[in-house]
Amino acid sequence: MDERETWRSGYPLTIPNALLQxxxxxxxxxxxxxxxxFRLVNRRTGSSHAVIASAVGKMxxxxxxxIIRGVRGIRGQQVIERVADGFGIPGKMLGLPPRPWEGSPEGIDGSSGARCSVGAATNLEAKAPGDTSADVRSTIPDTPDSALLPIVVDGRMVPVPVDRKSLESRGPGGLLEQLVFSGNPEEGAVPSAEHEIMSLLNRRTLLKSGFSVTALRGTSLDDIQRVTVALADAHRYFDGTMVEYFRSQLETAKCDDGRLGAQKTLPVVLGLLGVIEQQVRDVKPVIRRELLSVGADGAEFxxxxxxxxxxxxxxxxWYDRAMExxxxxxxxxxxxxxxxKKSQMAYDxxxxxxxxxxAQAGQHQRWRLPTRVExxxxxxxxxxxxxxxxxxxLIEQKLDTARELLTRAADGEPSGLGAYFNEHTLLLRNAVSYTEAGKPGIAADLFGEIISAGTLSRRDTGFFNARRAVAxxxxxxxxxxxEVGIASAEVAQAVQSERTMRVLGEVLQTLSRWRCRPAVRxxxxxxRAA
Structure with a gap:
């Protein structure tokens, strides 16, 4: 039995050193x-979800x-401490003081210190632009009332636990100043990239909303600015105009989606949803229902x-949250x-x-749907x-009936649910149906006709070109x-559409028999480059 396991005698779960290291x-x-x-502990130790929950406690x-599926996270300091104690992870590895079960202040790797610097907590050094030596002169508070804020460490976003009271302190020499300045202030150090990001974050707004910027993948400085603006603006509108405000913000985000792609659009959408989820607790019931309806629209998006x-x-x-x-x-x-929407996801x-x-369940009359959605x-x-x-x-009969319904859509339904579903959208979906029905020639012609009209967004042009390439x-x-696949790949790379890349993978598989042809190569x- 190694030293760490000796220290943890009596604990229900201790991950092995091979996994820890x-x-x-x-x-x-x-x-x-x-x-x-959690995923590593589950898969590499064979511990069931029940065993993991019991080891961590209060879970x-x-x-x-x-947590393993990524639909929930862990933020609270006390929960983080329970994870360290439950799995036997030395405190230093998670930016915590040595845990009570650790046999010495040095811990498992012989390093001392009850508190570790931001750089040590992340195993990276935080550098100001152009500075190759100075690190962030800061310590991580070990108080339970903490929040996570993102800083740039070696070009990456890293969540740093920060004491809320210290975070909101504006006095000289406070924690914020320690976090955002690199080098020795007396030598005229300049604000680092961390300072630029911290300045964009409205600290009080962020903490009140409960929305964690650090949850976003690939978050850039511009993304954080967009989230911050959304959060700050939203708090001004919690009166009779707030529902319309959120509607307009979501419509703007939907327009951005086709041009910028999901990775650029998600930050603002998640920011707005975070504010909605927080604020519905404090509004009148009639406003709550209206706000939840907008929230459902945003969650679906x-x-x-x-x-x-x-x-x-x-x-x-998010689809389940929208339904709820x-x-x-x-x-x-x-x-x-x-x-x-769930039917369309089943197609994926x-x-x-x-x-x-x-799709059949969605056609029940109880839903009172707009004609376009029908x-x-x-x-x-x-x-x-x-x-x-x-x-x-039978397939063509249903497609014809759908087209007749669409032509009867009332002029009073230009917005709202299904507003995007028009003649071109219908023909594109029909093309997918013809592909699945074993008529790819018809499908390819339909795709080409609609794409050449130039009415699709950039992202959708890339996606349906991928579908056309399959046909x-x-x-x-x-x-x-x-040739069509190459054009689609360029767009997919630009807007980071993994969905399009998956379809292009189907194209590559179908073209494998022609892999020696120059165009296919x-x-x-x-x-491969995309």
């Missing part, structure tokens, strides 16, 4: 990536599952963004609409049966029938499929 665990602890920590198996980023588990979380909020808001149309998984039944649901049902091998005559490959047109190289 592995590069994956060291990296996860350095960045406080608890999703990865359920369901929450452990949520967040789910879509995570679908595009190919994060299906997080997308499911729609139910509480007594918004039947949104509930029916979420059945459509190629689950034809679930896709079909969800048309989209019927088209989705046709796609499900195509995947299940139903006769082409062309299936039609025995490898050179044209490769060029496509393979473009896809």
């Amino acid at each position: 592995s590069e994956a665990m060291q990296r996860a602890c350095a960045t406080r990536n608890f999703r990865e920590i 359920t198996s369901a929450r452990v599952s949520d 967040a789910g879509w963004l995570y679908r595009d980023a190919h994060e299906p588990e997080i997308a499911v979380f 909020w729609a139910q509480e808001a007594d918004d039947p149309a949104m509930q029916g609409y979420m059945l459509l 998984d190629q689950d034809a049966a679930r896709m079909l039944t969800l 048309a989209e649901l019927l088209q989705q049902e046709a796609l499900g029938c195509a995947m299940l091998g139903e006769p082409l005559t 062309l490959a299936l039609s025995g047109e490898p050179d044209e499929a490769a 060029k496509f393979c190289e473009a896809l």
Whole structure:
């Protein structure tokens, strides 16, 4: 039995040294990536979710599952301490003081110090731009009432636990000043990149909203600025105009999505949802229902963004949240609409049966849906029938009926649910149905017709070009499929659309029989670069 295991005699779970010292665990602890920590403990020790929950304490198996799937996080200092004690992770590795079970102040690796610097807590050195020597002169408070703030460490966003009272202190020499200045202030040090980020964060707004910027992947300085503006502005509108304010912000974000992609749009959307979730607790019931209805719309949009980023588990979380909020808001149309969205997500998984039944359930009259959504649901049902091998005559009958519904959509329905579903959208979806029905030639022509009209957003042009490339490959047109695939890959890389990249993977697989052709080789190289 090694020394650490001796110290932890009587604890129900102690992860082995081999796992503790592995590069994956060291990296996860350095960045406080608890999703990865829990996943490693689960998979490499064979500990069930129940065993992990029991070891950490005050936690359920369901929450452990949520943490591993990435739908919930860990922020509170006391919970972090319980994780360290539950798994036997030395405090230093998680930026904590030595734990009570550690046998000496030095801990497992012989390093001393009850508190560690920001650089030590992250296993990285925080440098100001152009400074190759100075580190951030700061310590991490070990008080339970703490918050996580992002700082730039070696070009990466790292969550740093900060005492809330110290954080809000504006006096000279306070924690904020220690965090944001590199080098010796007496020698005329200049604000570092950390200072630029901290200046953008409205500290009081961030702490009140409960929204963690550090939860975002690939968060840039510009992203944080956009989140901060959204949070700060939102608090001004908690009166009769706030519902319309949130609606307008979401519409702006939806426009940005097609141009910028999910990774650039998510920060603002998540910021707004964080404010909504916090503030619905304090408003009147009538405003609460209206705000939850907007929140459901925003949660559905967040789910879509995570679908595009190919994060299906997080997308499911937001789709479920949208359904829950729609139910509480007594918004039947949104509930029916979420059945459509879940049906479309089932297509991502190629689950034809679930896709079909969800589309059929969404057509029940209890939902009181706009005509455009009814048309989209019927088209989705046709796609499900195509995947299940139903006769082409039945599929085309449903597609024709969907088109008739769309032409009857009232002029009074230009906005709201299904506003995006127009003639071009219908034809694009019809093309997907023809592909699934074994008629890729028809599909390729439809895709080409709509894409050439130039009405699609940049991101959607890239995605449907990928679908067109699939149809062309299936039609025995490898050179044209490769050419279209290259154009799609360029857009997918620019907007970081993982969903498009997945479809391009299908193209590559279909073109494998023609891999010796120059155009196909060029496509393979473009896809590899993307």
